[in-house]
Amino acid sequence: MLFTKTKPIEEVLESLGNEKKIFLLACDGCAEACGTGGKDGLAQMKDEMEKAGKSVAGTCLVDFLCNKVLVTTRLSREMEQIQQADSIVVLTCGIGVQAVSKVVSKVVHPADDTVSLGGMQGLWPSDERCNACGQCVLDYTGGICPITMCAKSLLNGPCGGAKDGKCEVDPEKDCGWQLIYERLEKLGRLENLKKAYSPRDHSKMLPSEDVRKTSFYDLEK
Amino acid sequence: MKLIERFEQGKCVVTCEVGPPKGIEIEKVIEELVPLQSRVDAFNVTDLQSSVLRVGSMATCRLLKEKSLEPIMQLTCRDRNRLGLQSDVLSAAVLGIENLLCLTGDHTTLGDHPQAMPVFDLDSVQLLSAVTALMNGKDMAGNDLEGRPPQFCLGAVVNPGADPIEPQIVKMEKKIAAGAQFIQTQAVYEVDKFAAFMKKVKHLNVPIMAGIVFLKSPGMAKFMNANVAGIHVPDEIIDELTASGKEKRVEKSLEISARLIKELKDLCQGIHIMSLGWERHIAAVLEMAGL
Numbered sequence: 254m255l256f257t258k259t260k261p262i263e264e265v266l267e268s269l270g271n272e273k274k275i276f277l278l279a280c281d282g283c284a285e286a287c288g289t290g291g292k293d294g295l296a297q298m299k300d301e302m303e304k305a306g307k308s309v310a311g312t313c314l315v316d317f318l319c320n321k322v323l324v325t326t327r328l329s330r331e332m333e334q335i336q337q338a339d340s341i342v343v344l345t346c347g348i349g350v351q352a353v354s355k356v357v358s359k360v361v362h363p364a365d366d367t368v369s370l371g372g373m374q375g376l377w378p379s380d381e382r383c384n385a386c387g388q389c390v391l392d393y394t395g396g397i398c399p400i401t402m403c404a405k406s407l408l409n410g411p412c413g414g415a416k417d418g419k420c421e422v423d424p425e426k427d428c429g430w431q432l433i434y435e436r437l438e439k440l441g442r443l444e445n446l447k448k449a450y451s452p453r454d455h456s457k458m459l460p461s462e463d464v465r466k467t468s469f470y471d472l473e474k
Numbered sequence: 475m476k477l478i479e480r481f482e483q484g485k486c487v488v489t490c491e492v493g494p495p496k497g498i499e500i501e502k503v504i505e506e507l508v509p510l511q512s513r514v515d516a517f518n519v520t521d522l523q524s525s526v527l528r529v530g531s532m533a534t535c536r537l538l539k540e541k542s543l544e545p546i547m548q549l550t551c552r553d554r555n556r557l558g559l560q561s562d563v564l565s566a567a568v569l570g571i572e573n574l575l576c577l578t579g580d581h582t583t584l585g586d587h588p589q590a591m592p593v594f595d596l597d598s599v600q601l602l603s604a605v606t607a608l609m610n611g612k613d614m615a616g617n618d619l620e621g622r623p624p625q626f627c628l629g630a631v632v633n634p635g636a637d638p639i640e641p642q643i644v645k646m647e648k649k650i651a652a653g654a655q656f657i658q659t660q661a662v663y664e665v666d667k668f669a670a671f672m673k674k675v676k677h678l679n680v681p682i683m684a685g686i687v688f689l690k691s692p693g694m695a696k697f698m699n700a701n702v703a704g705i706h707v708p709d710e711i712i713d714e715l716t717a718s719g720k721e722k723r724v725e726k727s728l729e730i731s732a733r734l735i736k737e738l739k740d741l742c743q744g745i746h747i748m749s750l751g752w753e754r755h756i757a758a759v760l761e762m763a764g765l
Contacts, residue, residue: 411645413642
């Protein structure tokens with residue numbers, strides 16, 4: 254699930270420039286759940302556009318804008334209106350914007366910003382986070398991720414900045430390494446703290462060719 | 475001069491911290507330190523302390539050296555990746571800097587450019603390892619350096635007031651294994667607690683310098699208690715400072731620092747003074763403390 258926030262309308266209008274006829278497209282998936290898309294988002298954006306003196310060439314709601322087959326099917330009925338418009342304003346996450354851009358040859362303006370949730374979640378969106386670093390050390394850290402739970406992503410943590418078990422960045426945020434320490438103590442594995450971790454291999458963040466060939470990376474491959 | 479030589483002489487080593495200015499008029503900052511040359515063994519130059527933009531540590535260290543003041547260059551992991559850090563280490567050696575203090579660094583969000591990217595490609599342990607590798611003639615990737623390798627005295631930091639203390643001590647062990655030859659601590663105001671900490675780390679057999687931060691006001695003490703990790707100024711000291719009144723405040727503050735130094739210096743191998751703008755008072759405090 255991707256988390257979106259509505260862009261300030263001034264930002265969207267600035268991006269539209271002198272464009273007059275705007276087609277509005279919204280996602281009924283994650284964006285609807287976030288209150289940035291869906292039927293309501295579409296209606297609100299229509300108001301804003303008309304208030305700004307634009308004319309709305311048409312509106313369309315699609316269940317999942319990240320699904321290009323679905324987008325192609327649904328938009329085929331609106332193609333005439335879309336072609337007549339100057340551009341499309343899309344209420345969706347960054348994935349949706351890119352997917353729509355591939356399917357229609359029209360300028361696409363994002364109405365939403367996709368906001369960091371601090372890493373990927375599982376299919377059950379709880380508070381576990383993964384940054385897909387490719388060098389998992391969870392066995393040494395009691396199952397608590399130092400990359401996502403430490404603000405500095407330290408491997409040889411903690412730093413000297415934690416106060417009362419809270420991170421120097423935010424007194425409401427737990428120090429990741431405090432959590433790791435407490436868990437290791439509970440597991441009787443405090444000796445793991447002595448592990449001298451080598452520096453991270455950041456080149457692993459660029460998906461390699463063999464990964465890019467898989468359908469995990471690209472369903473259409 | 476590598477600081478380790480001073481420790482080997484058995485004296486109580488004294489260092490003080492220098493914060494470069496937020497601008498290029500650095501002459502006054504350096505000039506104020508010149509009278510301390512005979513009293514202070516070396517000068518720590520901070521690396522964008524609190525993540526606030528200032529002149530860099532390396533340039534300041536070079537200027538200190540040109541005035542015959544021994545610099546310790548602080549290097550944090552916040553702003554540069556491993557290439558930038560290793561390069562700065564080589565550059566420091568080229569400029570004649572012989573002492574490095576390697577630390578993680580404050581997070582970017584604490585400073586005046588909170589939108590900046592926090593780098594932290596390395597942590598303090600990895601940075602110490604990297605410098606040790608360079609001193610052995612190889613970069614982090616295993617490539618040979620050309621010519622003779624740089625040589626430094628390496629320092630690291632510890633927070634003796636951290637709770638829990640055990641992870642700090644384990645990390646201290648890692649830092650020493652990675653090459654740290656001396657340790658400077660966060661500010662200490664409770665002598666008994668420091669003595670207990672020193673007992674716990676006795677086995678590490680490395681010179682430790684107790685940190686001293688001048689308490690400029692009761693307000694500052696309370697602020698630090700609320701906001702700075704590992705610092706605890708006990709009520710008795712805050713009350714003592716308050717009772718002295720505004721006119722005698724500076725005098726009382728220096729007296730408190732001198733008293734702390736007197737009590738701490740026999741528990742460890744040195745004193746590290748963070749004067750926070752009161753550099754002109756350092757000589758007086760050392761005098762009162764008998765150093």
